Amino acid sequence: MAAPRRVDLQNCADEPIHIPGSIQPHGALIFLSDAGLVEGWSANIAAVTGREPALGQPFGALGLPDAVTELIQECSATMIAGEGPAMVAAVTIDGRDYDCVVHAHVHRILVEFEVRDVGMDEVAQFAIKAHSSIDRLRRQRTVDGLLETAVRQVREFTGFDRVMAYRFRSDDSGDIAAEARRDDLVPYLGQRYPAGDIPPQARRLYVLNTLRMIADVGYRPVSLLGAAREGAPDSEPLDMSFAVLRSVSPIHVEYLQNMGVAASMSVSIVVGDRLWGLIACHHMTPKRVPYSVRMAADVLAQVIASTVQGIEAREDAALVEHAAQVRTSLVESLLLEEDPLEALVQHGDGLLESAHAQALIVGQYGRVVCRGIDRALGEAVAAALPADANDILTYGCVKEWPDAVRPLLGKWAGLLGLPFDPPTDGWCVLLRTEQVEEVAWGGKPDKSMSGPMGERLTPRGSFDAWHETVRGRAHPWEDGILTHARMMLGELTRVSNARRAQTEATRAQLLAMLGHDLRDPLNSINMAGMVLERTDGGSNKGTLGKRIQSSSNRMQRMIGQVLDMSRIDRGLSLGIDLQPVDLAALACDMVEEARLAYPTIVYDVHATGPAFVLADSGRLGQVISNLLSNARQHGEPNHPIVIRLAPQDGQAVLDVANAGSPIAPETEATLFNPFKRGSLNNPRNRTGMGLGLYIAQQIVREHKGEIAYRHENGNVVFSVRLPLAPRQAS
Template identity: 65%
Template sequence: MEHGRQVDLLNCADEPIHIPGSIQPHGALLFFDTAGLLQGWSANAGALLGIELALGAPYASLALPPAALELLLDYVGPGDAEQTPSMVPLRVNGAHVDCIVHAAFGRVVAEFEQREVGADEVALFAVKAHASIDRLRRQKTIDGLLGIAVDQIREFTGFDRVMAYRFRPDDSGDVVAESRRDDLVPYLGQRYPASDIPAQARRLYILNTLRSIIDVNDTMVPLLGAPGALPLDMSHAVLRSVSPIHIEYLKNMGVGASMSVSIVINGRLWGLIACHHMSRKLVPYSIRMAADVLAQVMGSTIHSIESRLESQMIERSASTRTKLVEDLLLEDDPLETFGRFADAVLAATQSQAQVTSYYGRLRVHGDVPHELAEAIVASLPEAHDLVLRERLDDWPEPLRARLGKWVGLLAMPFDPPAQGWNLLLRVEQIEQVAWGGRPEKTSTIGPLGGRLTPRGSFDAWYETVRGHAHPWEATILASARVTLAELVRVMTSRRTQTEATRAQLLAMLGHDLRDPLHSINMAGMVLEKGHSQPTLGKRIQSSTSRMQRMITQVLDMSRIDGGLGLGVTLEPVDLTALVKDLMDEARLAYPAIPFQLICDEAAMVNADGGRIGQVLSNLLSNARHHGEAGKPVRVCVKVDGREAVVAVSNAGAPIAPEIVATLFNPFKRASLHNPRNRTGMGLGLYIAQQIVREHHGEIVYRHDGNEVIFSVRLPLLNS
């Protein structure tokens, strides 16, 4: 049989610690097949048990105490199902021995562990352990539970130091509670790297929740069996020998004996109770089992506490979500709604800031600079699901230097067509981590020769960890996904309702108003020609013409939103001649305003002359309307490569950035309090952009010097 192999830190992650081929020397081990035939034993078994051993011997033929044979009878038989351990106390050669039997992996294993105290003392320990269990069940907080647990376990086991580890998502562990002898250096608050417990050791901690090492200076006892036989899997064994790497690790800590008890919750290694003694220590099996039961009670209680906290968080999130959704159905402006609920949302998600974006506008709740909020929104991808960032490396590289403390992001695209985002931000968690010695491996000469060896110093080694926010909890992410689905549903409902209302309005404008407007216009013409009220007639005609244009714009928008397009008819158009005609009309209508054609290069385009005229008329009207009094409106027609460019400019200050973001939107909430546009409607530029797009061109805004400039680019004919 294989008796283990040489290991070091280069291969310890692959060390087969479940089949070491040896046991600790304070006991003996026999193993049988499921029929009860002896397959092997530890080299010390014959002497310790005082019996003769032979391969293939039936268990009943062995001169074992009757109680041990009765216990074995419960485990041998057909099949190879696993059976949990049972124990019976024995007297063997005048010594106290605990016989522990279990079945696993097609074998029945009997372990005989020496006990150095009598049954009366074990019973006294059991009474103390029972009282400890009662106390633990009454705890309401995890910290309080762990603090009492280490005190109680130390009291009834007698270890010099008892620590409670709590594992992090990256498998590193923090010492969160400690009870120790006064002269020992405290380890409370120190963190230990995930590499201290390799993956195969974690598996065994879950499979076999209690591990005892009696003396780090012991010489292990090999197992004997038939040549070529499969090695004995000792995952469930109590006498399993110890990896030389772990022995060296304990010696470096100055530990003579140890015991560890796993805290397992839902099949996950949540934490560990680690017990250290500075010299040899054998804790009776019954007392160890009491500690194991205690850990199970701890796991159950911790799970209850975490479930209660999780339920409270879910309830709080659900309440906030319900109220938010109800208000969104009623509130015209989602930014206002998210703003009112910002404090509740931040509390429910344990975030420190909220940024909401809608149609290019931002609302910030928290001390995030507005420019940074804009940059964060701009960095988001097109998405219909949550966007998560938890550390600096998750962000686009150009933005990292600007983030400052805002490292964590949970972004919900609640209305993608309107660029609607609700962003939750978390600050960087700057941690001063007290590692239990430097966590990295170092090359040195150890007891097993020159190799990588476990660290030799466990003095606290401090490291400042930056660039990480607290990870987004699974509960918060699950709630955020539910919230996002509700928000999308609400915004879709709002959009549907808005579209239905808009369709009704457009029908009214298109059919119910045109006939009376035509009649009014005709009456104005009669008044003007009759010479009785020419001024009134002109005013009536001007007003009705403006209303007709508005109706035309609204109907155009209806076609655009309905996906019908504007129905352009393309033909060769002399763009320069068209511009000159439009400017002549503008000069006649507004003789007080200087309209200047500052360049007029020849430019032929394939276009719908009426629609392009509509675009340029809108730009001339805007320039006249918003330009500084007495300053000219300037127009330039030129050729740039394969494109014709018409630039319309007027003297004026730059347009505010928040307005630029929605410049070509049909409804501009930023303009609601503008005396020149109290309705917030701006269909002209919206329709102009759509017309230019249908001509495969573009329309853009810029500010140069003291001029506001809108440029239209169209492909040249045959370009």
């Protein structure tokens, strides 16, 4: 057999505990090939069978009791893909009682003889007690009550000094949720043990083989002897994952010794293929528990697992039912309510309850509505959300939040975000408060680097409660709530898409009306104004005609801006027809037009000469007109508007400047956005919708140019850069 590897700092995490190469000494073992030939045995086998087996010997020649031979034959006959479940028989050899356990694993048959110190009558009494315990467990309706009953019942029919029920968390640390103990022992109830106390390979074995017994922690292991099956180039270590006598890790032995434990039994509670919990039994002196009694405890653990599953299923079903009601009611409101944010806030209580959250933030189009949280903080949280999210977003602790918002969080630590309409920055955000937790660890949760086995990882020596205050964490988002959140996100997204489709259809109808039904009447009104102006007979008809023309022209411009924005939003070109245009002459024409309309405004034009660009003169005139209009509306009174044009580095640079204070940074960031808040109810621009700069930027971009804002020498300056026509550029 391959010698067991040394367990040290280098390979502790990969310790091969399923192939220890030895067994515990309160029994003996023989293992056979799937053909029934001897492949190996424990060094103490002769003490049981009275003879030393030979490599390759048929099991029928070993002189084993008939009951054992029958088990081996049945195991071999029922083996599937090299695996076979455990079968047990009570046998007596040379006046000594044994439980013989036979099972198959990895195409080998393992035959184990475990010494039994009590008679079958006493074992039967244990079984009766276990059956009564199972009935009591099935009647429990809460997890806490279930575990309390379990530890009392297991201690009663096994006789261990201490029986504890661990419940594992999502991070694999475990809390002692229930305990039954001898009165003189220090209580461990409520203590938490770190995930590292059960390394991954041990956790895997706890799921595969749900019961583990160490009769004497201070035992001396018995080595396995023999060789691999014939024809194999090297020895194959015996996989003892399901063996009852498997020797245990020296680190685990040391761990138990540091706790003052002399015998141990653990029974796994496996729920949904995950190690949900553990019944851990400790005794302060060596102790053997008959195999049949251990199996009763194992059945008890399966009943616990089934009951836990039932309790959690009922809780999940109640959550699902409530969540479904909230979703249905919310979707109905969203389909009827004009403002989706108001609908979300109206259903805030249901959303918070179904997610076990304490605050709600909903936002869309830059607007934020809060419930249970300060508005300023809600806006800061909304501003820190990622722009490209398309699935639920979760934070469980403060460290996971973006750096910019962490100092503002205060008591908040957990976030569950639903990006229901990314194009409009639509978010529904649920928050959980920080759960300040006083953790009583079972000893300081670390390991030292030296010990009785030399330079190696050593378990902690003290298991007195070691207290730690954990801050900055919220209660983790449960799987059921995350499932509900994804379903909610799907419903919200579908509603948002339906609303957007309806809005697009309505907008198309409105634009058609603006483009056709309104333009014709406006043209008629404009013509009537011109007639009134020309037929002025000394009355006020001429003034009235000019006013009608001015108003109708302004309405025409507004309609044109809306139609232009619609083309841009749909990804269409504005219809640019490029021809050589003298930008200087065009700018002078636009300034003269502005002087006639606003004779009190001083326009100061500086142009070094012609500046030809390839442009659409109508669209470029629209840009210049918009910049002159902005300068007139926002400039300081009694200050000139300065227009400068000069070639620079192969570009024509047109600056339009007006006296004024710098634009605030938050406003500057949205200067070229449509429907800016600053454009609404602006006393200097009551009819503006904020579309002018947005459209101007698109026009300049279609001319392969740039438009930008700067502030210099007390002036607000908008600068347009366009490539000079090839001939002038050269």
